[in-house]
Amino acid sequence: MSTHRSNKSSSRIRVIARVRPSVSHDNPSFSLLSPSTAPPSLTFDPVSSHITCSRMFHPDKTFALDRIIPPYASQGAVYDASLNSCTTVILDVFKGMSGGVLCYGQTGAGKTWTMFGDMGDDVEMEVEVPKVGGVDAREMLKTPGKEKKVCFESESGVGCGRVGFKEGSTMSERVNLIKKTQSNGLLTTVTMSGSKKILRNNNNPRRRAPPPPPKPVARLPPKDAGIIPRVVRALFHQSKTYSSTGDDVKITFSFVQLYNDSITDLLKPSSKNLTLREDPNLGVFVKNATQVVGTSFMGVLKVLRVSAEHRVVRSTRQNNASSRSHAVLRFTVTRSSEEKEGMSKVRRGTLTFVDLAGSERLDKSGITGQAVKEARRINRSISCLGNVISALGKGTNVHVPFRDEKLTWLLRETLGGKSQCVLIANLSNQQDNSEENLMTLNFASSAMRVDVKPVKFETFAKTVKKKISRPGVGDGAVFLKRTSNGNEKTKNQLLAEQYKADKKRSLKHCVADVETLKHNNKADEIENLHLIDQIEQLEAENQTLKRLLSIKNEGGVDKGVVDPNSMGDLLELDTVVVGDSHGEEGIFQPYDVFAGQDFTAPGTGRKVEFDSSLGRKADTLVSDVEQLKKDLMSMGEAGGGEVSEEEEEEEEEMHTPMQTKTPPPSSSTKSSPTDSIDNFFSAAPSSWESERQTLKKVIDSLQKELAMKNVKISVLESRLCEVERDINGNNVKIERTTQKEERKKDGRTTEGKENPNSYLSKFEAKGGKVNVVDKVKKKEKKEPAVVRRRALNELNTR
Numbered sequence: 001m002s003t004h005r006s007n008k009s010s011s012r013i014r015v016i017a018r019v020r021p022s023v024s025h026d027n028p029s030f031s032l033l034s035p036s037t038a039p040p041s042l043t044f045d046p047v048s049s050h051i052t053c054s055r056m057f058h059p060d061k062t063f064a065l066d067r068i069i070p071p072y073a074s075q076g077a078v079y080d081a082s083l084n085s086c087t088t089v090i091l092d093v094f095k096g097m098s099g100g101v102l103c104y105g106q107t108g109a110g111k112t113w114t115m116f117g118d119m120g121d122d123v124e125m126e127v128e129v130p131k132v133g134g135v136d137a138r139e140m141l142k143t144p145g146k147e148k149k150v151c152f153e154s155e156s157g158v159g160c161g162r163v164g165f166k167e168g169s170t171m172s173e174r175v176n177l178i179k180k181t182q183s184n185g186l187l188t189t190v191t192m193s194g195s196k197k198i199l200r201n202n203n204n205p206r207r208r209a210p211p212p213p214p215k216p217v218a219r220l221p222p223k224d225a226g227i228i229p230r231v232v233r234a235l236f237h238q239s240k241t242y243s244s245t246g247d248d249v250k251i252t253f254s255f256v257q258l259y260n261d262s263i264t265d266l267l268k269p270s271s272k273n274l275t276l277r278e279d280p281n282l283g284v285f286v287k288n289a290t291q292v293v294g295t296s297f298m299g300v301l302k303v304l305r306v307s308a309e310h311r312v313v314r315s316t317r318q319n320n321a322s323s324r325s326h327a328v329l330r331f332t333v334t335r336s337s338e339e340k341e342g343m344s345k346v347r348r349g350t351l352t353f354v355d356l357a358g359s360e361r362l363d364k365s366g367i368t369g370q371a372v373k374e375a376r377r378i379n380r381s382i383s384c385l386g387n388v389i390s391a392l393g394k395g396t397n398v399h400v401p402f403r404d405e406k407l408t409w410l411l412r413e414t415l416g417g418k419s420q421c422v423l424i425a426n427l428s429n430q431q432d433n434s435e436e437n438l439m440t441l442n443f444a445s446s447a448m449r450v451d452v453k454p455v456k457f458e459t460f461a462k463t464v465k466k467k468i469s470r471p472g473v474g475d476g477a478v479f480l481k482r483t484s485n486g487n488e489k490t491k492n493q494l495l496a497e498q499y500k501a502d503k504k505r506s507l508k509h510c511v512a513d514v515e516t517l518k519h520n521n522k523a524d525e526i527e528n529l530h531l532i533d534q535i536e537q538l539e540a541e542n543q544t545l546k547r548l549l550s551i552k553n554e555g556g557v558d559k560g561v562v563d564p565n566s567m568g569d570l571l572e573l574d575t576v577v578v579g580d581s582h583g584e585e586g587i588f589q590p591y592d593v594f595a596g597q598d599f600t601a602p603g604t605g606r607k608v609e610f611d612s613s614l615g616r617k618a619d620t621l622v623s624d625v626e627q628l629k630k631d632l633m634s635m636g637e638a639g640g641g642e643v644s645e646e647e648e649e650e651e652e653e654m655h656t657p658m659q660t661k662t663p664p665p666s667s668s669t670k671s672s673p674t675d676s677i678d679n680f681f682s683a684a685p686s687s688w689e690s691e692r693q694t695l696k697k698v699i700d701s702l703q704k705e706l707a708m709k710n711v712k713i714s715v716l717e718s719r720l721c722e723v724e725r726d727i728n729g730n731n732v733k734i735e736r737t738t739q740k741e742e743r744k745k746d747g748r749t750t751e752g753k754e755n756p757n758s759y760l761s762k763f764e765a766k767g768g769k770v771n772v773v774d775k776v777k778k779k780e781k782k783e784p785a786v787v788r789r790r791a792l793n794e795l796n797t798r
């Protein structure tokens with residue numbers, strides 16, 4: 001945001017005096033216009049812009065002003081003199097500079113008339129389209145030929161321009177050409193739809209002639225329209241010119257009155273006692289004053305007409321409709337044009353129109369009561385305004401009492417030297433008003449000394465691609481809200497901002513989602529890489545295992561059969577592999593190592609399967625171990641420890657088939673370790689959860705150990721089978737050796753002779769026939785129990 005001084009050389013407040021004509025309803029006794037009845041109080045020279053105030057018994061006083069507007073001048077002439085022809089205030093507003101027009105003068109001097117004039121009514125005025133050269137725009141479009149000066153009708157008025165069309169030129173070319181003539185500042189707008197109609201007719205003369213154009217309705221201000229309606233029209237015309245070049249122009253306005261030191265919103269009369277606020281960029285403004293977006297000349301005029309009726313007016317002796325308040329109408333023009341990609345230059349200028357309440361002498365006005373109070377307030381504020389102008393006229397380093405009155409404070413930007421300002425001094429040409437005229441001229445003279453250095457307001461902003469369409473209303477104006485920071489926003493703008501904010505938020509969420517997806521994708525990729533790594537490691541381990549097993553097999557062990565003697569090596573290998581693979585040394589995990597490989601327990605032919613499913617494997621192995629234990633236990637119990645000779649003898653004596661003694665309580669009836677643990681957990685209260693977890697871990701490790709033992713048991717079983725085979729081979733030998741020894745003990749030295757006391761000897765003695773082989777077989781049946789017992793002892797010692 002930037003503000004800088006205009007390139008223009010510093011100037012001063014432009015001061016124009018307008019002398020009000022005498023009208024019929026004025027008090028004829030005060031009418032001094034007629035030179036025949038009384039000498040005029042004012043004499044002036046419009047060419048030299050000198051005006052002389054004459055008073056009874058006082059010397060004349062002459063003032064040199066910028067312009068003197070005689071009583072017979074039209075309203076249009078006043079507009080031209082003040083703003084149109086001599087100044088560039090309106091054009092400069094679009095360049096970001098501000099301006100202001102003040103009407104100052106005694107009551108009844110014609111301030112309101114000058115400022116507003118005839119504001120028209122709701123009925124559209126029909127005026128004849130002026131014609132120059134005998135043709136209007138429509139005719140011109142139909143008539144190719146040399147350049148001609150023609151008049152055009154438009155929405156906002158009529159104007160003249162010089163255009164010429166080449167023969168055979170298309171209608172759009174012609175319309176573009178006409179649009180170019182707007183550079184002359186003329187009011188030219190030709191619609192394509194109307195043009196096409198003419199073109200068709202022009203190209204095909206045999207066609208039926210189009211109906212005559214409707215009588216043009218020109219939205220001109222009334223003939224006696226004051227400065228404001230004319231300025232509004234000029235603003236919209238200029239706005240269209242800039243819009244045609246692609247600029248975005250917005251015209252808004254506020255309208256307030258200061259009555260008895262209280263600010264009321266004329267656009268919303270219920271809004272009273274408004275306060276003033278100051279903003280570094282906006283200057284002093286009325287907080288919460290209604291802002292209206294002007295969309296058409298007629299619409300703005302209608303709003304102004306209606307709102308002006310809310311002004312406080314009182315009938316006095318000097319004016320039937322005397323304004324008792326200061327009216328301040330402020331237009332804000334915002335124009336943004338794209339300077340570079342995505343960036344626009346925004347210019348904002350204001351035009352302030354002030355219709356001051358007239359100062360008056362109480363004795364002349366004939367007012368009483370509340371009106372007196374009003375008049376005093378008016379005079380006080382006018383006096384303060386005079387002080388401000390006087391101070392400003394003294395140059396810099398002088399205190400300017402802007403804050404003494406709300407009026408002067410509100411007009412700080414208009415009068416303070418940063419805006420182009422036009423002061424219209426309204427004079428009443430009545431002899432008894434010579435004192436007031438003199439005061440007015442003194443005030444005007446002071447204003448002539450106030451220098452101004454207009455400041456341009458420019459800023460850069462991001463270009464809004466999507467143009468927000470202004471909601472149209474019947475009267476062509478949209479009410480705005482002024483926010484606390486002084487910005488003006490329509491409901492649609494607020495909605496648009498809301499929409500943009502929502503979009504921004506959803507976009508942020510989308511971006512976050514995309515980021516999350518990217519992150520997840522990356523995480524997945526990393527996980528995939530880890531998995532690939534693990535697979536490769538497992539494959540390598542598998543290969544290593546296979547290689548090691550093959551090495552072992554090559555060392556004399558049959559392929560696919562684990563050498564029972566190499567169990568220690570195998571366990572060692574398992575531990576190493578697991579430790580390397582998972583970094584958990586000391587945790588033996590045979591299932592992982594042997595996963596997918598089948599091993600046949602040597603001798604037993606029983607397949608030992610190693611599945612990767614630990615739970616299932618553990619269950620299987622635990623049940624296997626339990627079963628094995630049961631078997632072993634039952635075998636052990638059946639053997640009953642070392643078989644004594646007496647027992648053997650007893651068996652022999654009984655001479656009955658070998659019977660097992662009453663079996664010990666089945667292992668199944670005993671509580672297995674897992675059963676007892678389960679019972680323990682089922683009985684455990686919930687508060688033991690942590691202990692339960694700890695114990696669970698212990699159980700897991702125990703189960704693993706159990707599984708390991710299962711492997712050992714398998715190996716031992718196979719060894720057992722080997723031993724059994726050896727035993728079977730040497731059974732007879734052992735028997736004989738035993739018998740020999742027994743005989744030696746009994747004194748029977750003869751080999752092959754039976755003990756006479758033995759059951760067999762007695763049996764033989766009685767004539768029975770005993771087969772020696774049967775006896776040996778009986779012995780053999782007892783041998784496995786002994787061997788198993790030994791193996792069990794060995795297992796326990798390990």
Ligand SMILES: Nc1ncnc2c1ncn2[C@@H]1O[C@H](COP(=O)(O)OP(=O)(O)OP(=O)(O)O)[C@@H](O)[C@H]1O
Pocket residue numbers: 019020021023071105106107108109110111112113114319321322323324356357358359426
């Ligand atoms: N130049 C003029 N031509 C025709 N009539 C005029 C002119 N100037 C003022 N009048 C008429 O004079 C009367 C008073 O004018 P106006 O209300 O504008 O005065 P004023 O300065 O605004 O007074 P006040 O300060 O009391 O409001 C109005 O009826 C207005 O129509």
